[in-house]
Amino acid sequence: MAPSLPLSDVRVLDLTRLLPGPYATLVLADLGATVDKVEDPEGGDSLRQMPPHRGEESALFYALNRSKRSLVLDLKAPAGAAALRRLVQSYDVLVESFRPGVMDRLGVGWDVLRRENPRLVYCAITGYGQTGPDRLKAGHDLNYVARAGVLGYGGTAGGPPAHPGAQLADVGGGSLFALVGILAALHERERTGEGRFLDISMTDGALAFVHMQLAARMFMGAEGTPLARGREALNGGYACYGVYRTSDGHALSVGALEPKFAAGLLEVLGRPELLAGLYDTGEEGRATRAELERIFASQPLAHWRARFADEDVCVEPVNEGDDVLADPQLLARGLFVSAEDPQRGLAVQHLRTPLTGWAFTPRPPPALGQHSRAILTEAGLGPEELAALELPDLY
Numbered sequence: 001m002a003p004s005l006p007l008s009d010v011r012v013l014d015l016t017r018l019l020p021g022p023y024a025t026l027v028l029a030d031l032g033a034t035v036d037k038v039e040d041p042e043g044g045d046s047l048r049q050m051p052p053h054r055g056e057e058s059a060l061f062y063a064l065n066r067s068k069r070s071l072v073l074d075l076k077a078p079a080g081a082a083a084l085r086r087l088v089q090s091y092d093v094l095v096e097s098f099r100p101g102v103m104d105r106l107g108v109g110w111d112v113l114r115r116e117n118p119r120l121v122y123c124a125i126t127g128y129g130q131t132g133p134d135r136l137k138a139g140h141d142l143n144y145v146a147r148a149g150v151l152g153y154g155g156t157a158g159g160p161p162a163h164p165g166a167q168l169a170d171v172g173g174g175s176l177f178a179l180v181g182i183l184a185a186l187h188e189r190e191r192t193g194e195g196r197f198l199d200i201s202m203t204d205g206a207l208a209f210v211h212m213q214l215a216a217r218m219f220m221g222a223e224g225t226p227l228a229r230g231r232e233a234l235n236g237g238y239a240c241y242g243v244y245r246t247s248d249g250h251a252l253s254v255g256a257l258e259p260k261f262a263a264g265l266l267e268v269l270g271r272p273e274l275l276a277g278l279y280d281t282g283e284e285g286r287a288t289r290a291e292l293e294r295i296f297a298s299q300p301l302a303h304w305r306a307r308f309a310d311e312d313v314c315v316e317p318v319n320e321g322d323d324v325l326a327d328p329q330l331l332a333r334g335l336f337v338s339a340e341d342p343q344r345g346l347a348v349q350h351l352r353t354p355l356t357g358w359a360f361t362p363r364p365p366p367a368l369g370q371h372s373r374a375i376l377t378e379a380g381l382g383p384e385e386l387a388a389l390e391l392p393d394l395y
């Protein structure tokens with residue numbers, strides 16, 4: 001691993017599946033960590049089977065697992081659990097996303113692994129956390145944002161909640177808070193010499209998306225009112241902060257929140273008399289929004305692009321589909337990187353993780369079990385121990 005990368009001396013065992021854990025470990029890998037993905041021999045990470053596929057390769061798996069290695073272990077078998085206990089002795093971080101109690105039943109829970117490696121940072125990512133009445137419930141991102149109040153806060157007043165277009169709890173509540181916890185625990189370990197167990201709940205993390213509003217409501221107490229969909233400043237209540245359709249079916253995001261931006265917006269539109277209505281959440285505000293809807297719907301997106309091109313008033317087109325891939329700002333930031341995948345004979349476009357300050361040389365994601373023998377040999381397992389694992393002869 002390139003020594004210039006900040007985490008080039010960090011070793012990570014990744015037992016996670018699907019999105020939250022793999023995105024967290026992707027960021028760690030991009031920052032130089034050695035990330036070894038522990039997969040079940042019967043198919044591995046289920047993301048490997050999910051469409052769309054390019055040839056036999058899942059595009060979703062490819063997107064999340066570059067620059068990692070893969071080993072297969074049957075953790076339900078005594079030899080597999082024993083191998084994990086050996087492995088963990090030479091790693092800094094373990095990340096898993098099983099339901100609470102699963103790792104304990106396999107004989108490789110926190111209490112066991114910390115005896116093998118007292119410096120281990122053990123990160124468990126779950127839907128509802130390790131405690132509480134719902135800790136064992138199944139769930140997905142949509143359920144977690146629903147429980148956290150995020151889902152109910154978006155949408156039009158009087159209408160249904162708006163379905164988020166992205167996995168906010170998975171990535172924002174799970175991946176990113178896992179990363180914060182891991183890096184904090186590694187820093188703490190430099191002082192104490194001891195690792196830490198991290199209990200990351202995606203539902204807890206989803207609350208961060210309404211922290212400002214919900215914490216303010218708690219502060220107001222009996223003097224305040226419950227959060228309301230489509231009626232507050234940043235979720236549809238202000239006409240100066242919203243999304244407007246154009247005549248050709250596209251949309252503009254209008255974020256002219258501060259008075260100077262609001263005034264500038266109305267100057268471009270030739271309607272300065274609407275200023276007070278931009279900040280009204282009652283009848284005048286609804287009338288103002290309706291007038292803005294009429295104005296923006298009178299012209300196509302290209303017209304509004306041209307009108308606002310030189311105006312600094314927080315108006316931007318809504319990128320849809322492949323528009324994002326041609327956005328000049330994102331291109332200038334180097335977020336889309338071309339690379340060769342010699343293992344598959346492909347030219348691939350990679351999406352960088354947002355930390356762009358370090359060198360980025362993506363390595364292809366691993367085939368299932370591609371590095372099993374190498375990783376286990378590095379951990380000191382001998383021929384007899386490898387034979388006991390009955391590793392599939394994949395490579």
